[in-house]
Amino acid sequence: MENEMGPYAEEPVGVTGERVGRHGLAKETENYGAHPRVSPEVGRSGPPRSHAARAPGSAEAGAPRADPTPATSPGASMEGSPTIEERRLRDIQEGSTPIRCTARVLSAELREVPKKDGSGRVKVLSGLLSDGSATMRFSWWDPPTAAEIERGTVLRVTNPRVRSWNDRRELSFGWKTQVELASEMELPRLEDHEFITRTVADLRPGDEGLHLLVRVLFSEPRRLRVGERERAIRSGLLADTSGRVPFTAWTDLDLPAGAVVELFGAYVRSYQGELQVSLDERTRVERREDSALGQVTGPEGDLPAEIGLLEERAHGGRQVIEGVVVEVRSPSGLVYRCPECSRSLAKGICREHGTVRGEPDLRARLVLDDGTGTLTAQVPRPMVEELLGMDLGKALEMAREKLDAGAVQELLVERVVGRRVRLMGRPVPGEWGLTFFVDRTLPVPAWAEREAQRLLDHPEAALREDPA
């Protein structure tokens, strides 16, 4: 059931490299002792001429001359230089003193580019590095072919050049740069005060080394297949008073629904335009008292987003809504989908691919109304099976017995119309109002008593809280 993974479980594949990275890393760590280090020489065997010409004094301009060696001495060694500073990627400035950093390769791609003087081509390995404080692009000119550099490999880099490209800093490894393989243990540790404190509304893609104080609104362990192996991960929804954001923990962290937690070392990734918080085994989770977080309440009493508000403003990201199903819109229930494009067929015909042999599926288009607005919830098969109390096989059997595919929609109407449901998903505005792509159904909590008391105590609580 691939659907069950939800869109964000797929995120790391080719996006962060984290998942694959960790996989590769295990191997890397096993081999660590035996693996021959990349010798300083490999990194400088063939400097591109343009690089060699510019190297001295350009990157280090204005900084103390830690390397007095002229560019014409390729054998010069950086080792023992007293002014080399260990830096986190976050702290690296253009033109700073010679530095050393340790970071993990998130992605790497080998290309060949023509030399500037036209005298042939040079190999460049470029990609992304992360050390938990920031992610940075790197380009490794003429990298060693013997060393296996892949996602997850941890590198210790001494004296890279720091350049700026489109206002973003990036690292360039040239002939003066020494690159060694390192272990995950050598990655820099951030002290508590070094994490950047953010609210959910302020998260930006690429943020790293974050400190968040949030409530876990929803949390579910999942299994993810990685090649031969299965990983235990966890995903769900986090919230503070500023907003909500989905999360994926690439290891099964202690994040039960309802808990208020402080997270040290969270990072932000964007998947299909949607932000999500990523956590891994380096993330520290500390439980806090309920009162530590303003008025965001747990899933037990969490007030859902008003549909009217979602209609008025385009809201990205995940939302929880609650309302009464007032209509089941056709086509719902048992549908047949085009094997090519998954569109539902009308009378066996796909509007893109003509007459095809349809594959049976269950879907529901529910009109949900919460008194402030309405939307059409698109419910995929696993949740329809839940609402129907029967799986696809049973539904097919029922349709065959009654000689009517519409019987399943009838049953759905019977089961859900007039019912109050709570759904988590993504609202998308359209010509005919909001469509809500449902990730999952949630139990409807008993929030009425507490909200009644709140309205009695604070009459102004009836007014809508319009987010800034």
Place this chain on the structure above:
Amino acid sequence: MTSMQPSSGGPNAPAGGTAETRPDGGRPGDGRPTRPREVAWRIFAHELTSSSLQERGEGEKATTHVLTPLGARVGRLLMVGSLGQIERVGEGPIPLWRSRLSDPTGGVSVTAGSYHPRAAAFLAQAKAPVRAVVVGKPHLFVGREGVPVVSVRAEVIAPVGPLEERAWVVETARETLRRIALSVELASRSSEGATLDPARPLPGFPRRLVASAVAVRGRYPAPEPERFRAPVLTALRAVVSSAAS
């Protein structure tokens, strides 16, 4: 305005729809409405039955709106309560069923006919009293002695449990308190001579609500919004004490 009792052919000539029209104005089976769907207002019987104005839409698929003293322009509503004695009315071959829905603030007449066979079947089979949710369209009739009477034509009737009923009471209370606050706000603005642009957002109030209240404003000579507050607070207290017991 029509008479309170639909004629024997009543179900064949309802305001606001033809046999080919779904409640939301779309054609059957097309899967999409032909215009934005009317939201189902959460409204207590007290506010609804205090209404004496209605707006007839123009055209074939026009919706009738009941205007309430709190500025709600109601084309569809959702109520929860106890359905009392159910009777079959009308003499035609197609039965029309009627009951009375009671909520913590009052009661309103509910009918269901052949246009919504599921709702009709529910009333035909239910044993009163039964707790139910009713989604439907309100209509205003001038009853005997010229007194306006509101009735609801049900599109959906389904049974509910206590948890859903309490949730409805609280969300309806919240919506009613909002309408009271908005009526007070608009009254104070108009006494100051300030005009309100319905296109501009009013903090704390949904745009749909502001548009409705602005449209209804001035139609009731003395809306007295504060008189609607006490029944709402009583309903909220009942929810709190039901949890305590």
